[in-house]
Amino acid sequence: MLRIEFPCTTEVADLVHEIAATMVLEFNMPLSEAEGRINKFWHDFVFLSPLQTMPVMHETPDYWAKTIYYGHGVPWWRDGEDLTPTTYP
Numbered sequence: 001m002l003r004i005e006f007p008c009t010t011e012v013a014d015l016v017h018e019i020a021a022t023m024v025l026e027f028n029m030p031l032s033e034a035e036g037r038i039n040k041f042w043h044d045f046v047f048l049s050p051l052q053t054m055p056v057m058h059e060t061p062d063y064w065a066k067t068i069y070y071g072h073g074v075p076w077w078r079d080g081e082d083l084t085p086t087t088y089p
Helices: 010-027 031-041 052-059 061-070
Strands: none
Touching: 010 031, 010 052, 010 061, 031 061
8 A cells, every 4th residue: 555645636646646546557666666666756745625636637657757767857858868866865
């Protein structure tokens, strides 16, 4: 069972599970690492109101998996880029 360490709605929790599954498949990492990366990425956030959840729910699990893995501002969508993931833990 995935442990989510930030306050969120059921809808966001469902998205987080999809993000974790995407990270496991895309980056061949254990679920525990995906869980840790997600919790580290959103540790200061609260996703309980529509205003808080809208920006998160607007993007796909694939978008969030790659953004969490590589970091904000990294152009992971460009083909052929040599990308380095964020450090973990």
